Amino acid sequence: MIKVVSVAKTREIEAAADAAGITYADMMELAGRAVADRALAFLATLPKPEEARITVLIGPGNNGGDGLVAARLLAEESPALVRLYLLKRRDDELFKAVEGKGLFIAHAEDDQRNRVLTNMIASAALVIDAVFGIGVALPLRDDAAKFLRAAKAALKAEDESAEGEIIVRPTEIPACLPHAYVIAVDCPSGLDCDTGDIDKTALPADETITFIAAKPGLFAFPGAASIGQLTVATLGLPDALEGLKSEKRVIADAVTVRDRIPERPLDAHKGTFGKALIVAGSVNYTGAPGLAARAAYRAGAGLVTVGAPAPTINALAASLLEATWLLLPHDMGALAEGAAPILREEAAEYSALLLGCGWGRDKATKSALEKLLNKAETARQRGQMGFTKAPPATTITEDKKLPPLVIDADGLNLLAEIEHWWERLPAETILTPHPGEMSRLSGLATSEIQADRWKITAEKAAEWNVILVLKGAHTIIAHPDGRVAVLPFKTSALATAGTGDILAGLIVGLLAQGLKPFDAALCAGYVHGLAGEMIGNVYPRGVMASDVLDMINAAWLALES
Numbered sequence: 198m199i200k201v202v203s204v205a206k207t208r209e210i211e212a213a214a215d216a217a218g219i220t221y222a223d224m225m226e227l228a229g230r231a232v233a234d235r236a237l238a239f240l241a242t243l244p245k246p247e248e249a250r251i252t253v254l255i256g257p258g259n260n261g262g263d264g265l266v267a268a269r270l271l272a273e274e275s276p277a278l279v280r281l282y283l284l285k286r287r288d289d290e291l292f293k294a295v296e297g298k299g300l301f302i303a304h305a306e307d308d309q310r311n312r313v314l315t316n317m318i319a320s321a322a323l324v325i326d327a328v329f330g331i332g333v334a335l336p337l338r339d340d341a342a343k344f345l346r347a348a349k350a351a352l353k354a355e356d357e358s359a360e361g362e363i364i365v366r367p368t369e370i371p372a373c374l375p376h377a378y379v380i381a382v383d384c385p386s387g388l389d390c391d392t393g394d395i396d397k398t399a400l401p402a403d404e405t406i407t408f409i410a411a412k413p414g415l416f417a418f419p420g421a422a423s424i425g426q427l428t429v430a431t432l433g434l435p436d437a438l439e440g441l442k443s444e445k446r447v448i449a450d451a452v453t454v455r456d457r458i459p460e461r462p463l464d465a466h467k468g469t470f471g472k473a474l475i476v477a478g479s480v481n482y483t484g485a486p487g488l489a490a491r492a493a494y495r496a497g498a499g500l501v502t503v504g505a506p507a508p509t510i511n512a513l514a515a516s517l518l519e520a521t522w523l524l525l526p527h528d529m530g531a532l533a534e535g536a537a538p539i540l541r542e543e544a545a546e547y548s549a550l551l552l553g554c555g556w557g558r559d560k561a562t563k564s565a566l567e568k569l570l571n572k573a574e575t576a577r578q579r580g581q582m583g584f585t586k587a588p589p590a591t592t593i594t595e596d597k598k599l600p601p602l603v604i605d606a607d608g609l610n611l612l613a614e615i616e617h618w619w620e621r622l623p624a625e626t627i628l629t630p631h632p633g634e635m636s637r638l639s640g641l642a643t644s645e646i647q648a649d650r651w652k653i654t655a656e657k658a659a660e661w662n663v664i665l666v667l668k669g670a671h672t673i674i675a676h677p678d679g680r681v682a683v684l685p686f687k688t689s690a691l692a693t694a695g696t697g698d699i700l701a702g703l704i705v706g707l708l709a710q711g712l713k714p715f716d717a718a719l720c721a722g723y724v725h726g727l728a729g730e731m732i733g734n735v736y737p738r739g740v741m742a743s744d745v746l747d748m749i750n751a752a753w754l755a756l757e758s
Contacts, residue, residue: 229266264327393417480530485555496706553608686726695742
């Protein structure tokens with residue numbers, strides 16, 4: 198899996214590579230090659246690549262050096278017209294190598310009103326941003342900010358024809374692009390690659406090519422909104438290098454997820470794929486268990502049972518034909534305390550258990566959760582299920598263990614109200630909070646969590662001894678042993694009610710098939726994010742959770758192909 202490392206650790210890895218014989222010059226050549234390859238791939242999509250113009254913005258540091266290498270290679274290999282615009286670049290060997298190619302070169306100090314810059318960007322099919330790299334300090338100084346502000350404005354520049362018609366872009370650019378395609382070298386200029394903070398003048402990219410490993414700030418907002426498609430060029434550095442080998446933060450990728458997906462043997466039966474018990478729903482939230490149950494089946498579970506109050510079951514049973522049902526005691530349509538002994542007894546027969554979707558926050562439901570998680574007390578209860586008051590439970594000495602456990606939604610909100618709740622959970626329970634629920638669990642402000650999602654998710658997973666799935670763009674999954682994975686998805690298609698129930702159902706469905714908790718969360722999160730992006734490409738707005746659910750099988754097919 199591709200590692201995610203800080204800027205400081207990137208420097209350490211570069212030094213270790215240089216000491217191992219992969220020189221800084223070698224790495225710069227490889228980085229420039231990676232940029233040139235992506236540029237050539239983009240040019241190949243144009244109807245007339247030989248007529249395209251490429252503008253390379255070159256800064257004073259190593260980032261500019263990568264851009265110079267890319268410009269040299271493009272000049273040698275591409276029929277497109279390559280032009281350079283330099284900001285305070287010294288006349289070093291890299292510059293001289295490009296200068297000898299006879300390219301058009303402009304210097305910022307000679308372009309007092311940015312007219313040359315504006316023309317070079319506004320007339321380009323491709324702009325390569327090699328101005329500032331991962332070492333940038335924010336806020337940007339006056340000269341740098343003015344330069345990027347002018348470049349950003351040039352991307353939005355409009356040409357006016359003699360007939361008075363507005364030409365938004367030159368004809369060689371695909372109609373789907375409102376401006377020149379921008380490739381950022383290592384990161385968009387003006388982005389803090391550790392924190393995700395970004396200068397207001399930063400140049401947004403359609404694609405970012407980062408080197409050696411990904412950087413945490415590429416997955417943190419507001420900066421993450423400006424990186425476009427992310428490509429990681431590892432430069433062929435060996436995984437055994439100091440800094441890479443020890444790093445536990447990774448990006449989830451299709452190959453890794455595909456390798457963890459449970460097999461589907463031809464001689465299987467429903468028992469082969471496990472039994473999932475989903476305890477969900479209340480009178481006000483009848484849809485949540487349906488979404489979660491369908492998702493568990495779409496994950497491949499062999500049997501899914503929904504444990505719910507009678508009003509929820511009555512509302513769902515006719516439309517959810519594949520599920521089996523466990524009728525649970527309720528208090529005015531909300532799960533009642535008497536459900537706990539029944540669940541403790543029944544859950545032992547299942548491969549995985551999901552709690553919380555659509556529960557509501559009734560006090561009786563909190564009592565049920567508290568009793569269910571009380572390891573010292575187990576009771577066997579039968580009869581009178583579905584009534585407001587259940588008869589007293591009979592306490593027994595047998596302590597039936599809960600199966601692998603997922604807690605979501607109001608299950609998390611109620612959990613947060615229980616003192617020292619983390620001490621009650623089985624090891625590696627999977628918690629799936631959004632930032633608001635994470636705030637209630639941790640006592641931290643939502644803004645504090647969002648400001649450092651990587652660190653807080655990792656720390657709390659270790660403190661609570663849980664698999665923690667902090668939802669959002671980008672979702673982060675942490676194991677108590679220090680492993681952290683980030684999902685490469687950000688889409689507004691998942692910003693709608695019910696998509697969290699689908700994620701929880703996918704997780705419990707994979708957990709039921711025997712995946713380890715971290716792997717179940719990783720695979721489910723990836724397929725869920727992929728389905729969200731796919732449906733977002735079909736419906737630009739107005740996506741419903743059921744639309745995402747309908748795309749799950751297509752996501753599996755895309756992943757497995």
